[in-house]
Amino acid sequence: xxxxxxxxxxxxxxxxxxxxxxxxxxxxxxxxxxxxxxxxxxxxxxxxxxxxxxxxxxxxxxxxxxxxxxxxxxxxxxxxxxxxxxxxxxxxxxxxxxxxxxxxxxxxxxxxxxxxxxxxxxxxxxxxxxxxxxxxxxxxxxxxxxxxxxxxxxxxxxxxxxxxxxxxxxxxxxxxxxxxxxxxxxxxxxxxxxxxxxxxxxxxxxxxxxxxxxxxxxxxxxxxxxxxxxxxxxxxxxxxxxxxxxxxxxxxxxxxxxxxxxxxxxxxxxxxxxx
Amino acid sequence: xxxxxxxxxxxxxxxxxxxxxxxxxxxxxxxxxxxxxxxxxxxxxxxxxxxxxxxxxxxxxxxxxxxxxxxxxxxxxxxxxxxxxxxxxxxxxxxxxxxxxxxxxxxxxxxxxxxxxxxxxxxxxxxxxxxxx
Ligand SMILES: C[S@@+](CC[C@H](N)C(=O)[O-])C[C@H]1O[C@@H](n2cnc3c(N)ncnc32)[C@H](O)[C@@H]1O
Numbered sequence: 047x048x049x050x051x052x053x054x055x056x057x058x059x060x061x062x063x064x065x066x067x068x069x070x071x072x073x074x075x076x077x078x079x080x081x082x083x084x085x086x087x088x089x090x091x092x093x094x095x096x097x098x099x100x101x102x103x104x105x106x107x108x109x110x111x112x113x114x115x116x117x118x119x120x121x122x123x124x125x126x127x128x129x130x131x132x133x134x135x136x137x138x139x140x141x142x143x144x145x146x147x148x149x150x151x152x153x154x155x156x157x158x159x160x161x162x163x164x165x166x167x168x169x170x171x172x173x174x175x176x177x178x179x180x181x182x183x184x185x186x187x188x189x190x191x192x193x194x195x196x197x198x199x200x201x202x203x204x205x206x207x208x209x210x211x212x213x214x215x216x217x218x219x220x221x222x223x224x225x226x227x228x229x230x231x232x233x234x235x236x237x238x239x240x241x242x243x244x245x246x247x248x249x250x251x252x253x254x255x256x257x258x259x260x261x262x263x264x265x266x267x268x269x270x271x272x273x274x275x276x277x278x279x280x281x282x283x284x285x286x287x288x289x290x291x292x293x294x295x296x297x298x299x300x301x302x303x304x305x306x307x308x309x310x311x312x313x314x315x316x317x318x319x320x321x
Numbered sequence: 322x323x324x325x326x327x328x329x330x331x332x333x334x335x336x337x338x339x340x341x342x343x344x345x346x347x348x349x350x351x352x353x354x355x356x357x358x359x360x361x362x363x364x365x366x367x368x369x370x371x372x373x374x375x376x377x378x379x380x381x382x383x384x385x386x387x388x389x390x391x392x393x394x395x396x397x398x399x400x401x402x403x404x405x406x407x408x409x410x411x412x413x414x415x416x417x418x419x420x421x422x423x424x425x426x427x428x429x430x431x432x433x434x435x436x437x438x439x440x441x442x443x444x445x446x447x448x449x450x451x452x453x454x
Contacts, residue, residue: 125451202413202431206438210445211418211429220415 047072051095055110058102062111063187064243064268078113112188116263119156121208122163123258127287130307131254132167134285138253139178141283147179151252153242153276154260155184158195158227158235159208164256165231166217183249185240195237198227243268246275253281258309259289270297277301277313286311329448330375331355333404335365335391337383345378345409348436352449362386366394374404376448379426381410381417389424396425405446409434 055075056067067075075091086106088094097106122128138148148168152161161184168180186192205214205225218225240249242260257276261269277300280286286301288294288309294301304310332354334345339360346356357374359365363386365377377395381388392406406426412418413431421429428446430438443449 203438206431206434207441211422211426211442215415215418215422223413 047075047091047095051092054095054099055091058098058107059111059114060265061102062107062243063115063241064264064272065111065114066263066265067114074114079110082109082113112190115188115191117156117188117191119159119259120204121159121213123160123208124290124309125208126307127256127258127309128163128167130285130287130304130310131164132171134254135168135171135180136174136176138283139175142178144177147181148175148254149250149252150180150182150254151249151256151279152182152184153255153257155186155195155237156188156191157200157204158184158191158198158237159200159204160184160256160258161195161235161237162198162217162227162231163208164254165227165234166213168234169217169231180234182235183252184235184237185242185249186237187239187241189239192237192239195235198232198235200225200227242272242276246279249279251281251284252279253284255280255284255286258287258292261292262289266297273298274300280313282313284312328355329353331357331372332376332378332448333357333359333365333368333374334378335359335362335383335388336378336380336409337361338380341380341409345439348439349378351436352440352443362388362391362394365391366398369395369399369404373399376405376407376443376446378407378409378430381408381412381421389421392421392424392426401425405448407442407446407448409439 052069052072059065059067079091079094083094098110101107135148150164155161161182164182168175184195201224205218217228217231219228255276261272264272273294276286277298285304288311290309294311300313301311302314304312329352332349334342334356336342337360342358349356357368359368361383379388379392388408388410407428407430408421408426409430409432411432418429428442430442440449444451
């Protein structure tokens with residue numbers, strides 16, 4: 047690539063998504079953008095850069111950004127947050143009036159495994175939720191993964207990561223060698239394209255937020271900004287789960303760790319502030 | 322002094338393919354299991370009678386005695402919990418999975434599998450602690 051063109055692509059991607067591309071990611075640019083180059087009939091990355099220079103915010107910039115997202119995920123990823131959620135949901139249900147809906151947000155949901163893991167837990171809790179319904183919203187910046195999440199159709203490989211065989215037969219239906227999430231679970235989940243850098247207020251408030259393995263790709267100022275905006279979407283007694291390599295330390299004081307639960311954060315209690 | 326590798330107990334690998342047995346052996350030994358091999362259900366049953374392993378990684382379709390026949394015989398003889406049986410087979414039809422679970426299998430790996438899937442399933446079966454991710 048001609049000097050300056052990598053930086054141009056990186057600037058466009060960062061402006062759209064917050065994702066940071068360091069120069070050592072040149073190989074990633076080459077492999078992940080190859081299909082896009084073919085589709086657009088562009089001979090080289092430099093030709094793509096030239097097009098981006100003229101239209102840094104059009105559909106092409108969007109497609110480039112999407113192609114450079116990392117979408118790796120799995121059911122019940124890391125285990126612990128979901129174990130914690132199993133205890134948390136009944137407590138939240140008990141704290142809400144009858145008929146209340148518990149809202150859960152999977153804030154960078156990729157292909158939907160996180161959202162459906164939450165749905166499985168809600169379904170398994172059944173009567174422990176005392177009739178409170180659980181509504182799950184999955185959002186992501188990338189359209190392709192969202193389309194897959196909505197389908198709820200997973201490969202044999204995907205359903206063997208993080209799922210016990212008992213959960214597989216309970217919550218999925220087999221379809222020609224693939225596995226579709228059961229209709230009851232799909233009915234709990236909705237998927238919406240949303241950029242975490244955009245105004246998050248239209249999404250409303252959530253009792254539980256999963257914002258996992260997305261902050262790691264952002265630079266510290268963007269992390270801080272996204273965390274603050276996400277914290278604002280959290281109910282007073284809600285819990286936010288971050289990924290295993292993520293923390294709020296040094297980024298925001300609007301969130302405090304939940305003691306004894308790694309990766310779980312809550313709003314500081316009003317009472318604690320009043321001391 | 323080299324610290325002895327803590328053992329997770331014995332896993333019996335039952336498969337009529339030597340290639341699969343060797344691949345599974347390598348993965349299981351990496352995790353700290355002692356590995357024994359059997360080429361069919363009858364050999365596996367004999368091995369269990371000699372010394373009951375902690376876990377059995379069990380193929381379905383094998384000559385002499387197939388995996389399900391072994392599983393039923395083992396459950397009748399040794400009870401519902403031990404050894405922990407993880408099916409590992411190209412049979413991936415839901416009806417087959419349900420059949421194996423009804424016969425007393427604890428986990429089920431659909432071939433082809435890789436190291437990550439096997440590790441994950443061993444965790445699900447309670448045979449491996451969940452690692453720090
Ligand atoms: C590695 S996946 C994490 C999936 C899941 N949360 C998990 O922990 O397994 C990261 C996701 O973040 C999405 N993403 C990246 N930047 C984003 C942004 N600015 N707004 C919304 N989603 C974004 C990517 O498209 C990708 O699907």
